[in-house]
Amino acid sequence: MTDWSDPDAIDCSDGATFDALLDRADTREKGHYFEFFAEGDELTHDPGLRLSQHGSEQWMGQTLNHDPAYWRSDTARERGFEDVPVHPDYLLACVMGITVEDLSEKGGYFLGRTDVEFHRSARPGTELAVTSRVVDTRTSSSRPAYGIVTWATEGRDRETGETLVSYQRTNMIPRREPAATDGGGEATGRPDDPDGGPDLPETLLAPEGGRFEDFRDALDDAEAESAAVAYRHERGRTMDDQLVAGLPLATLNTARQHHNRDEMADSPSGDIVAYGDVTRSIALAHARSDEATYRERRFADERFHSFVTLGDTIYGFTRVLDCDGDAGPEAVGAVTFEHVAFNQDNTPVYSGRRTALVQRYQ
Numbered sequence: 208m209t210d211w212s213d214p215d216a217i218d219c220s221d222g223a224t225f226d227a228l229l230d231r232a233d234t235r236e237k238g239h240y241f242e243f244f245a246e247g248d249e250l251t252h253d254p255g256l257r258l259s260q261h262g263s264e265q266w267m268g269q270t271l272n273h274d275p276a277y278w279r280s281d282t283a284r285e286r287g288f289e290d291v292p293v294h295p296d297y298l299l300a301c302v303m304g305i306t307v308e309d310l311s312e313k314g315g316y317f318l319g320r321t322d323v324e325f326h327r328s329a330r331p332g333t334e335l336a337v338t339s340r341v342v343d344t345r346t347s348s349s350r351p352a353y354g355i356v357t358w359a360t361e362g363r364d365r366e367t368g369e370t371l372v373s374y375q376r377t378n379m380i381p382r383r384e385p386a387a388t389d390g391g392g393e394a395t396g397r398p399d400d401p402d403g404g405p406d407l408p409e410t411l412l413a414p415e416g417g418r419f420e421d422f423r424d425a426l427d428d429a430e431a432e433s434a435a436v437a438y439r440h441e442r443g444r445t446m447d448d449q450l451v452a453g454l455p456l457a458t459l460n461t462a463r464q465h466h467n468r469d470e471m472a473d474s475p476s477g478d479i480v481a482y483g484d485v486t487r488s489i490a491l492a493h494a495r496s497d498e499a500t501y502r503e504r505r506f507a508d509e510r511f512h513s514f515v516t517l518g519d520t521i522y523g524f525t526r527v528l529d530c531d532g533d534a535g536p537e538a539v540g541a542v543t544f545e546h547v548a549f550n551q552d553n554t555p556v557y558s559g560r561r562t563a564l565v566q567r568y569q
């Protein structure tokens with residue numbers, strides 16, 4: 208009779224026997240299926256994460272976000288920070304990263320996010336406390352293997368209890384008992400146009416520079432010429448392993464989509480995909496490199512339209528929607544942009560509206 212306490216009871220040299228053994232073993236599952244979530248449920252996310260200067264600098268370097276206020280104390284102070292804070296994209300990615308184990312580790316893709324508000328900046332060393340509330344659940348009509356869940360999430364400073372950032376995000380989440388298989392067709396790669404809104408005019412203007420007045424003057428010119436203020440950014444960034452797998456893991460984002468090629472081979476994307484926050488941060492970096500950003504304010508209507516996989520290159524396109532000269536301190540004005548990230552085939556992969564305070568000419 209086999210002695211099951213014998214360390215040699217598992218014969219690793221015999222592939223077929225081991226295969227049969229795996230077949231009989233239950234898998235201790237991670238994450239939750241769609242059915243787990245009920246509207247109104249509150250979840251406290253336990254993974255500890257301390258925002259670090261290294262993490263922030265690594266994120267900024269890899270995503271091309273080079274705003275000196277997040278690297279250097281002299282510029283940080285000039286811009287009204289007490290000290291060098293972590294970059295807001297890193298903060299947001301970390302707050303979301305540590306929710307993944309509870310909310311979306313089971314799989315299914317990040318579809319969109321809205322009402323992203325930065326309440327205060329965070330210093331390196333801040334320990335996070337993150338909670339989420341289930342806002343909405345519904346089954347997907349086009350992809351019966353999935354449900355669609357929306358959560359409201361708040362990231363706080365664990366020591367002071369102050370809210371740092373809050374948002375609502377929506378994911379596809381696999382159903383425990385899918386109505387059918389995947390059910391959906393290939394992603395179209397075309398952004399939805401929920402309003403069926405008008406196309407952009409023929410004439411697209413670019414602002415002369417990156418200061419508040421440049422955006423305001425461009426909008427005034429565009430109105431006079433029935434044009435739009437919309438332009439491309441020159442830089443591109445090819446998705447390598449560090450971006451696709453490394454950065455999400457550094458934020459404790461355990462979604463298999465980013466680091467398990469084996470599991471993802473049978474998924475709708477067929478391969479690992481970039482964390483949405485990495486893709487968006489790269490496109491925003493391209494846009495910020497063409498503007499004198501003072502402070503990030505808020506994001507709305509963020510959508511992830513198509514997969515980004517290893518080897519794809521991310522470019523940015525920006526449209527200026529609005530300028531508000533009365534917002535924020537005297538030396539700045541608020542500009543609302545629509546940013547689109549697109550790949551080497553000009554396929555949009557992300558879009559979202561962003562309001563930032565932008566410096567004026569002194």
Ligand SMILES: CC(C)(COP(=O)(O)OP(=O)(O)OC[C@H]1O[C@@H](n2cnc3c(N)ncnc32)[C@H](O)[C@@H]1OP(=O)(O)O)[C@@H](O)C(=O)NCCC(=O)NCCSC(=O)C[C@](C)(O)C(=O)O
Pocket residue numbers: 307311312315316317318319320346347348349350355377378379391392393394395460462464475480481482483484509510511512513514515
């Ligand atoms: C997923 C794909 C294949 C679906 O492609 P499709 O052609 O089926 O597309 P769809 O029409 O855009 O959407 C399917 C359903 O979702 C709904 N929907 C869509 N957007 C929203 C939204 N914002 N709010 C509410 N609902 C939304 C939409 O209304 C529809 O509902 P229906 O099935 O009942 O008709 C396609 O959209 C795609 O390729 N998207 C890109 C996904 C992606 O790469 N996301 C980022 C990476 S995953 C990630 O970062 C993971 C993370 C952060 O780690 C982690 O959550 O754990």
